[in-house]
């Protein structure tokens with residue numbers, strides 16, 4: 001079969017089918033089972049929702065710029081942080097790296113022509129869109145968007161008149177989409193590796209997706225069932241969570257965090273995988289501690305399932321339970337630190353080529369270190385009791401999820417964008433955007449952590465006078481951050497259509513995606529390669 005490029009499958013005939021009966025035009029995208037197209041579909045859609053989420057965050061900061069009710073009422077603020085949280089978690093960050101770059105690069109990196117279940121892959125994207133549409137419909141139907149926070153804690157979520165039922169149904173469907181992606185990735189990694197590509201020759205991005213996929217498959221069903229129970233509680237009053245009917249609200253928190261703590265690793269592991277690709281490429285040397293980094297992904301996923309109770313130190317559990325959860329939480333730091341030390345060891349005395357993707361990797365390290373260390377602070381029960389439900393927590397998780405995972409995703413887009421759409425980005429604009437992001441991000445979230453430590457509670461639309469100055473600083477920070485984000489999205493979009501043509505391997509990468517043409521042809525390889533080497537075998541090692 002002749003090889004086709006992405007372009008020649010899109011034809012401008014009168015029919016929406018080409019001579020071979022394949023869909024063309026828009027249909028050629030939304031019905032495509034090609035893993036690369038599905039990856040790009042995900043990329044486009046997650047960034048639409050990300051932009052909405054950013055603007056919701058900005059509005060919340062504008063409300064906090066002044067004291068009292070200015071822009072919005074308390075209920076509107078509650079709906080905004082719920083929608084912001086739901087969008088950022090379920091519509092942006094969970095599919096944000098696995099669905100986009102995972103779909104695009106996983107098959108290529110293991111020397112396969114596609115994923116194991118291409119049609120199921122397309123179904124995942126459609127379910128994602130269906131869930132997204134439902135989440136948005138929840139804004140305009142019933143009593144409007146849920147005001148419970150993205151955690152949907154009972155008993156409030158069973159009682160509020162806002163449209164929790166539709167929002168939960170949306171989250172349930174999004175969960176299915178995520179499970180199917182996970183299943184597909186596990187099957188692909190087990191069944192589709194090229195000859196010679198044993199587990200210890202897989203790129204570290206693939207390892208991180210492998211660990212992520214298992215979390216998706218094993219943990220997501222738990223939250224799915226939990227959300228259905230809340231729906232049943234609301235519609236049929238079955239009395240599982242409602243204490244007035246003999247139910248137990250704490251049970252909800254257990255079930256919710258049994259999923260949602262592993263889910264934070266599901267959000268960050270692919271980002272760590274990206275960093276493990278960027279660092280050896282720009283350091284132009286083999287990664288230090290390949291096996292340690294690979295297995296620590298599995299270690300993080302495994303230990304991460306045992307620590308959920310650290311969200312419940314003040315909810316009502318025995319002090320024995322809290323102490324055990326605290327101890328186990330400190331334990332997660334070990335596989336995480338293993339990664340960090342090996343990344344630093346790879347950079348040590350390397351002749352580094354400093355480009356935008358590498359700068360994002362450094363930003364990831366800086367933010368993730370702060371996010372991780374504040375996480376350890378809160379793992380200590382005494383500190384957590386003080387800062388629980390304050391802005392300290394909000395600052396902490398934005399540092400890990402946003403400063404960590406999302407900055408890794410940005411770095412990955414600069415790293416892999418030239419391969420995906422065959423065009424380079426504008427270097428200077430990209431750097432200006434990064435600087436704005438760094439200033440804005442740290443001003444906003446460092447100040448939030450300070451506010452929280454001083455006692456500013458989260459999820460309030462107003463604040464007391466003693467918090468005013470810091471809130472003002474945080475809002476200024478959000479302006480820098482949002483400008484940096486919009487500039488970056490603009491410059492990436494520009495590069496997609498107008499950027500300079502990219503060479504096949506602009507960074508001297510050693511993994512398989514860099515060995516094929518740009519943009520990669522349909523089915524990736526004319527002939528499936530045979531793998532004889534480790535993934536990061538650089539010819540000339542730096543001294």
Ligand code: HEM
Pocket residue numbers: 053054057058060061081082084085086088089093148149150151394398401402406457458459460478481482485
């Ligand atoms: C310009 C970017 C962003 C801004 C300005 C922003 C701002 C905020 C603000 C003001 C809150 C509410 C604080 C409160 O009153 O409790 C919040 C909550 C939250 N943010 Fe962001 N954020 C941004 C990006 C992100 C990203 C990228 C993520 C995830 C990847 C994220 C995840 C969350 C979550 C999960 C919550 C908690 C919602 C809840 O309490 O239910 N945010 N953010």
Ligand SMILES: [Cu+2]
Pocket residue numbers: 260261264307308310311
């Ligand atoms: Cu947790």
